[in-house]
Amino acid sequence: MAANDSLAQFLSSAVDAAKKAGQIIRKGFYETKHVEYKGQVDLVTETDKACEDLIFNHLKQLYPTHKFIGEETTAANGVTELTDDPTWLVDPVDGTINFVHGFPFVCVSIGLTIGKIPTVGVVYNPIIDELFTGIRGGGAFLNGNPIKVSSQTELVKSLLVTEVGVERDNVTVDATTGTINRLLFEVRSIRIGGSCALALCGIACGRLDLFYMHGYGGPWDVAGGAVIVTEAGGCVYDPSGEELDMTSRRVAASNPLLKEAFVEVLRESE
Numbered sequence: 001m002a003a004n005d006s007l008a009q010f011l012s013s014a015v016d017a018a019k020k021a022g023q024i025i026r027k028g029f030y031e032t033k034h035v036e037y038k039g040q041v042d043l044v045t046e047t048d049k050a051c052e053d054l055i056f057n058h059l060k061q062l063y064p065t066h067k068f069i070g071e072e073t074t075a076a077n078g079v080t081e082l083t084d085d086p087t088w089l090v091d092p093v094d095g096t097i098n099f100v101h102g103f104p105f106v107c108v109s110i111g112l113t114i115g116k117i118p119t120v121g122v123v124y125n126p127i128i129d130e131l132f133t134g135i136r137g138g139g140a141f142l143n144g145n146p147i148k149v150s151s152q153t154e155l156v157k158s159l160l161v162t163e164v165g166v167e168r169d170n171v172t173v174d175a176t177t178g179t180i181n182r183l184l185f186e187v188r189s190i191r192i193g194g195s196c197a198l199a200l201c202g203i204a205c206g207r208l209d210l211f212y213m214h215g216y217g218g219p220w221d222v223a224g225g226a227v228i229v230t231e232a233g234g235c236v237y238d239p240s241g242e243e244l245d246m247t248s249r250r251v252a253a254s255n256p257l258l259k260e261a262f263v264e265v266l267r268e269s270e
Contacts, residue, residue: 007120007135010063010112014088014122015133017058018108021051021092022126025099025106029127033100042166043096048072051092051108059088066112071220082219082247084115089223094123095195104128109197111223118246121227123197132201132228140231142205149234149255150206155265158209158258160187161199165215172215175270182269196251200225203253204232210262212239212252219246225253235259239266 028047036044052072060068067087069080082089088110093099095106104127112120123132132147134140140147152158160183164176180190187210193199196216202208204225216222223246226236236244239252241263254262 004135004138007138010120011122011133011135013059013062014110014112014120015124015131017055018110018122018124018131019126020058021055021108022124024051024054025093025108026126029099029102029104029106035100039166040168041097043100044072045093045096045100047099048093048096052090055090055092055108055110056088063088069218069220071217074218074220082113082116087113089113089220091197091217091220091224094197094221095193098194103194105194105198107195107198107201109220109224111220111225111227113223113246118223118226118230121224121231123201123224123228125198130201132204132225134204134224134228134231136227136231138231140204140228142201147205148232149203149229150209151257152209152255153257155186155210155258155261156188158187159189159191159207160210160212161191161193161202161208162211163194163196163199163213163216164192165213167215176214179266179269183265186265196221197225200229200236200251200253203234203255204228206232209258210252210254212262212266214239214250216249216251218249222246222251229253237263239263239270241267 070090091109107125110122121134
């Protein structure tokens, strides 16, 4: 494991990259969008590509020996395997559909894994100027102030966030809405925010109590947020309750007090 001073350096570099990308996102947010379709509802814009290029160029100059996995490059070049090497996982615009519609729930997500363990996380929403950061063993912060998960102990008083993903086949849609229907009887209310990374940050700062998602895009969606949740005292795990596998495209998060009950209702709801 890298010494903490180098982790602080990695974090600082990631924040610089996220803020630069954030300027591009903020500018593009208020302009006409040029949209391409990756699938029926899965979108990519010029901004996604420009931000990924900017972030990778910034970090590659500083850390030429590190590996890089980004949503847009991976989408273009096929799957990249996560190894034990220091690896930057980047989602240049998480919440592209929100971005295209001018809905201000959009972020840059940058995570660094070392030995496959999420170690540094930066999630930046440039529209409302919220910067979430975390370093393994060093706490989690929102705009420089320490954050922690909620202390809620009852599902019935919990606010749950989920994402519906981009698949629109009957089986997936029925499974997704079926789970939501059943969970509505167990929790206070449900939100669908449109950004996996920001949902994780919502758990980390206690705005949200429960999060689960099936079928997120790839490890770049969770690598940054996972560090931030963990450092805020929360748990990130597979919806089955097992350890999180970032490549499985299944994730859940909550405070530790709710985890057991949440996993139980998720199992019953599937």
